[in-house]
């Protein structure tokens with residue numbers, strides 16, 4: 001495992017971090033996975049208050065003698081904070097779930113603009129952070145970000161942050177905070193954690209045309225390796241989160257992390273990334289990362305799955321996309337949307353979800369959707 005040094009506090013952090021957003025149902029298997037990750041040198045684990053079951057599972061596992069071996073990161077959901085007391089209420093629940101007395105890296109979750117941070121300030125978060133730091137309950141304070149680059153700079157300048165976490169990958173180089181945000185944060189001396197390195201799997205399951213571009217390289221890498229190499233090539237990146245829910249994925253990512261280097265990509269390789277990105281730009285109808293922040297929908301629409309099938313119409317063709325759509329979204333299809341708009345407030349990618357669900361329904365629920373779905377559901381006993 002390669003490590004990089006946090007420029008703010010000297011912490012030695014593995015270049016590959018464990019993202020704990022989705023654990024397997026089988027806790028024993030999750031435990032094996034986490035223990036193995038620690039043995040392989042991963043020392044940064046990232047969870048959040050709102051990831052279902054994640055903090056409690058991670059807490060139970062780390063409490064079996066692993067807590068001191070890792071840096072633990074978790075997040076405060078601003079939209080659940082309505083009054084000052086909520087800071088403590090949420091934080092104490094997190095300490096309880098995580099079975100710990102302190103959080104190494106505490107993030108304000110999913111900031112998208114300065115207003116959200118200012119609302120936290122108006123509720124007294126500055127004094128609250130000061131108190132938690134004095135008590136040693138929070139070691140480092142930062143934020144995760146999903147807005148645009150201008151607001152990112154305002155947020156960076158609005159407080160004396162100790163780190164930040166960005167969605168960044170070769171496809172998103174100029175999206176959200178993007179390259180300019182990354183460079184700005186680094187100039188301010190902030191360590192940068194990276195989320196969505198594989199864009200919710202989209203940079204792993206590449207369309208054939210994109211795969212054949214990477215295959216032109218004399219040195220062969222998997223699509224995931226291409227993504228990680230691009231990120232680790234940045235000196236500003238401290239660590240890259242990956243949600244690894246199989247031993248194979250863990251082993252493959254750790255093997256990539258063993259090779260992580262700064263400033264090694266060649267101009268020929270940058271050209272390959274650019275061409276792959278051009279292919280992807282043609283093939284993603286909706287830039288959904290599958291993060292799931294928009295669900296549950298009160299009508300039961302499985303928004304990320306609907307968009308995943310819709311995107312598939314461009315990459316794998318309509319027949320396969322329609323079949324997968326019926327199998328995966330039965331009872332949770334786009335046509336169930338009643339246009340309430342609740343989901344859009346939570347989308348870090350600012351997707352016009354209602355409009356795109358209408359497009360999804362037009363593409364995938366037109367004739368012969370009904371008879372076909374009836375047949376498939378009966379046949380597959382869905």
Ligand code: SF4
Pocket residue numbers: 297298299300301303336337338339340341342343344353354357
């Ligand atoms: S707009 Fe549609 S998909 Fe979004 S929460 Fe409302 S019903 Fe669900």
Ligand code: SF4
Pocket residue numbers: 287288289290291292293294295303304307346347348349350351353
């Ligand atoms: S629509 Fe937005 S919030 Fe929902 S899964 Fe996709 S990216 Fe995430």
